[in-house]
Amino acid sequence: MDFNPCYKHQLVRKTVREFAEIEIKPHVAELDKEGRFPGEIAEKMRPLNYFGLQVPKSLGGAGLDTISYAIAIEELSRVSASLGLCVTVHNSVGIYPILAFGTREQIERFVPDMASGRHIGAFCLTEANAGSDAGGVETTARKTENGYMINGTKIFVTNGGICDIVLVFAVDEGEKGPANVFVVEKTRPGFSVGEIEDLCGMRANPVSSLFFEECEIPEENRLGKPGQGLKIGLTALDTGRIGIAAQALGIAQAAFEDALSYAKERQQFNSPISRFQTIQNYLADMATSIDASRLLLYRAAAAKDSGKPFSAESSMAKLHCAATARTVTDLAVQIHGGYGYSKEYDVERYFRDAKVTQIYEGTSEIQKMVIARHLLTQPS
Ligand SMILES: Cc1cc2nc3c(=O)[nH]c(=O)nc-3n(C[C@H](O)[C@H](O)[C@H](O)COP(=O)(O)OP(=O)(O)OC[C@H]3O[C@@H](n4cnc5c(N)ncnc54)[C@H](O)[C@@H]3O)c2cc1C
Numbered sequence: 001m002d003f004n005p006c007y008k009h010q011l012v013r014k015t016v017r018e019f020a021e022i023e024i025k026p027h028v029a030e031l032d033k034e035g036r037f038p039g040e041i042a043e044k045m046r047p048l049n050y051f052g053l054q055v056p057k058s059l060g061g062a063g064l065d066t067i068s069y070a071i072a073i074e075e076l077s078r079v080s081a082s083l084g085l086c087v088t089v090h091n092s093v094g095i096y097p098i099l100a101f102g103t104r105e106q107i108e109r110f111v112p113d114m115a116s117g118r119h120i121g122a123f124c125l126t127e128a129n130a131g132s133d134a135g136g137v138e139t140t141a142r143k144t145e146n147g148y149m150i151n152g153t154k155i156f157v158t159n160g161g162i163c164d165i166v167l168v169f170a171v172d173e174g175e176k177g178p179a180n181v182f183v184v185e186k187t188r189p190g191f192s193v194g195e196i197e198d199l200c201g202m203r204a205n206p207v208s209s210l211f212f213e214e215c216e217i218p219e220e221n222r223l224g225k226p227g228q229g230l231k232i233g234l235t236a237l238d239t240g241r242i243g244i245a246a247q248a249l250g251i252a253q254a255a256f257e258d259a260l261s262y263a264k265e266r267q268q269f270n271s272p273i274s275r276f277q278t279i280q281n282y283l284a285d286m287a288t289s290i291d292a293s294r295l296l297l298y299r300a301a302a303a304k305d306s307g308k309p310f311s312a313e314s315s316m317a318k319l320h321c322a323a324t325a326r327t328v329t330d331l332a333v334q335i336h337g338g339y340g341y342s343k344e345y346d347v348e349r350y351f352r353d354a355k356v357t358q359i360y361e362g363t364s365e366i367q368k369m370v371i372a373r374h375l376l377t378q379p380s
Pocket of ligand 1: 156199360
């Protein structure tokens with residue numbers, strides 16, 4: 001089914017797909033095995049505007065709409081979920097809050113270098129005692145004469161090992177909840193990066209802890225008004241979830257395509273396994289879930305593009321796309337039988353990569369809370 005009647009969107013899909021197939025695909029299995037971020041591929045992506053997908057052209061970005069953005073993340077993740085993760089986190093929860101809440105001076109200071117990919121962004125909310133509950137943030141920002149002194153440890157930071165600019169959520173000393181967000185450059189004294197995590201999936205993304213020890217930053221690095229931290233975080237995550245939904249969809253699409261071609265090739269009982277009704281049912285279920293996911297995703301993206309509220313829509317898209325990625329990759333392994341459990345085939349990687357889409361940027365349980373809150377606060 002053609003979901004992109006618009007020529008602009010078809011062109012984005014074609015361009016990103018070609019790049020991903022030619023430049024990324026030959027290296028994906030090796031990068032996953034080595035747990036290595038491909039800096040050399042990121043270098044090739046820089047002049048093509050992957051790091052400034054929705055940044056206005058006047059600031060050096062591609063100026064794409066959100067549907068185009070979702071398509072780009074979907075296509076990148078169809079080949080490499082780890083690179084898709086790098087690009088979506090950088091663009092959505094890295095750059096977007098600066099564009100949405102930054103002063104003109106902050107936007108001009110930080111965004112052009114991020115849009116060009118010279119500086120990679122990261123988003124630092126999670127801590128040992130603050131996962132789903134952002135109110136548990138313990139990193140402090142103590143007021144000083146010239147700015148703030150940040151102390152604390154952030155964990156599971158996507159792009160942690162390659163980041164240059166990070167958004168740090170911190171509480172005022174003695175208060176509760178992330179009162180403020182700070183844009184912190186990695187060159188600031190007191191900022192350091194931990195070991196790269198040894199993860200089940202997304203192994204080519206350098207996820208790590210980040211440490212802030214008496215890390216002093218100037219007043220002009222605080223994003224938004226004092227006390228706006230939670231609002232900035234929630235707004236960033238509404239946008240971020242569109243990217244994670246697109247990533248999950250890309251993984252599901254890849255798994256489906258591999259399963260479909262394997263089912264047509266694999267012979268058992270003197271017949272391709274695609275002739276068996278059970279396998280056909282699996283394929284039909286996979287295709288239907290993927291189509292439904294795509295519709296939810298593009299609806300959320302279209303709502304954002306038209307300036308309408310999209311919080312519940314992006315949560316629904318993320319919830320459904322992530323569930324689809326899980327079930328579709330599971331069925332893809334099943335259709336491949338024992339070979340699906342071997343690293344000889346890509347489906348085992350899709351299976352590992354898919355799981356975390358139900359966890360980060362709000363677990364599936366948290367998405368249901370967001371959706372339910374929306375339903376219960378709507379006027380009847
Ligand atoms: C690969 C990876 C990359 C990540 N990247 C980032 C990043 O870039 N920046 C960042 O800040 N964080 C990042 N995270 C962290 C991620 O966002 C958190 O892991 C996630 O929000 C869940 O928090 P938690 O792990 O502490 O789980 P917990 O909050 O402890 O949850 C444990 C379980 O309890 C459930 N639960 C919790 N509260 C409720 C409730 N009220 N009702 C029902 N169920 C509930 C959860 O859904 C989950 O099933 C990343 C994580 C991973 C694995």
